[in-house]
Amino acid sequence: MFRLVVDQSEMRQMSDVGAYEAKTHLPKLLERVTQGERFTITRHGVPVAYLVPVSGSQREPVSRIIQQLREFRRGRRLEGPVKELIEEGRS
Numbered sequence: 001m002f003r004l005v006v007d008q009s010e011m012r013q014m015s016d017v018g019a020y021e022a023k024t025h026l027p028k029l030l031e032r033v034t035q036g037e038r039f040t041i042t043r044h045g046v047p048v049a050y051l052v053p054v055s056g057s058q059r060e061p062v063s064r065i066i067q068q069l070r071e072f073r074r075g076r077r078l079e080g081p082v083k084e085l086i087e088e089g090r091s
Contacts, residue, residue: 014038019048 015037022029022041029039029051039051078086 014040014050016040016042016047017051019043022051 017025017029017039019041022039033039033051033053036053038053040047041049041051
């Protein structure tokens with residue numbers, strides 16, 4: 001059972017979830033947190049903890065990461081022991 005409340009510090013909607021339910025359904029709650037939901041964990045109706053996304057934890061799109069890797073590689077050459085290991089693995 002989830003009850004919707006408002007977090008006064010950031011004025012964001014938060015759902016209350018009991019401690020037992022949070023323990024029982026933690027993987028599902030964590031998945032919902034990664035989607036931006038926020039929860040207040042209660043014990044006997046008294047708030048004891050918040051379950052919120054870590055700030056700055058938004059994933060970058062894969063296409064952006066690939067673009068950054070390509071930009072990083074530009075102008076760099078593979079030399080030294082790494083190149084030798086690669087060549088050794090190919091033979």
